Amino acid sequence: MTNKTILGGLLSILLVTLLWSGITPHDRFTWFLEVLPIFIVIPILAATYHRFTFTMMAYGLLAFHAVILMVGGHYTYAEVPLFNWIKVAFNLGRNDYDRLGHYVQGFVPAIIAREVLLRRSPLKPGKWLFFIVVCICLAFSATYELFEWSVAALTGTAADSFLGTQGDPWDTQKDMATAVVGAVTALLTLTRWHDNTLTRLGYSPAEGSDVHRHVS
Numbered sequence: 001m002t003n004k005t006i007l008g009g010l011l012s013i014l015l016v017t018l019l020w021s022g023i024t025p026h027d028r029f030t031w032f033l034e035v036l037p038i039f040i041v042i043p044i045l046a047a048t049y050h051r052f053t054f055t056m057m058a059y060g061l062l063a064f065h066a067v068i069l070m071v072g073g074h075y076t077y078a079e080v081p082l083f084n085w086i087k088v089a090f091n092l093g094r095n096d097y098d099r100l101g102h103y104v105q106g107f108v109p110a111i112i113a114r115e116v117l118l119r120r121s122p123l124k125p126g127k128w129l130f131f132i133v134v135c136i137c138l139a140f141s142a143t144y145e146l147f148e149w150s151v152a153a154l155t156g157t158a159a160d161s162f163l164g165t166q167g168d169p170w171d172t173q174k175d176m177a178t179a180v181v182g183a184v185t186a187l188l189t190l191t192r193w194h195d196n197t198l199t200r201l202g203y204s205p206a207e208g209s210d211v212h213r214h215v216s
Helices: 003-022 028-048 056-075 081-089 097-120 127-163 171-201
Strands: none
Touching: 003 028, 003 056, 028 056, 056 097, 056 171, 081 097, 097 127, 097 171, 127 171
16 A cells, blocks of 8 residues: 555545534534644644655544544534543543643644754754754644634634633643643654654665655
8 A cells, every 4th residue: 555545545534523523513603613623733743745745644643533532523622522422421520621722732833843853953863853843842732822812802702612721721821731741742652663763765764865755
């Protein structure tokens, strides 16, 4: 199976999930805000594919993140049925799908940032790369929280479902902390696998040389 075939399969899954997500969502405005990143990122990836082809690992993680966003957009993050069941079954105080979303918000960008930095900067695997990637993920999470705040400030109660605080005054801080945990987890668990996929792409992480080989 070629990489283009895999990408075609991922794109098909995303289109089907997006169609399902957009059919009678819980709140149309919230749905639009949640899936907006998908409409921004996919055209960018398509436009830059020939100049900067990511590893299949990176594309797969991005697709997984997109599905998380679409499910959250369909139900809203506070009302995803499975996590409502978990809330009741384990006597939790909230629906934690929002926490999952912010964990993935750190986990997936960690690999994306790591790949870009390894291939387009002088950085090599090590402590500085680890630290900078985590900082990037925290900055990304904080930027998203600022976006949520700005939408709430402009639209008032219409953004309540999008904020998904569920009555927790420290929700913003916990969301950012969860994203950091996700980033650290990704770097601790996927680094070797990521290096192997980079090598298959034609890049040597240890040598810091990108041969710009296009994936067929």
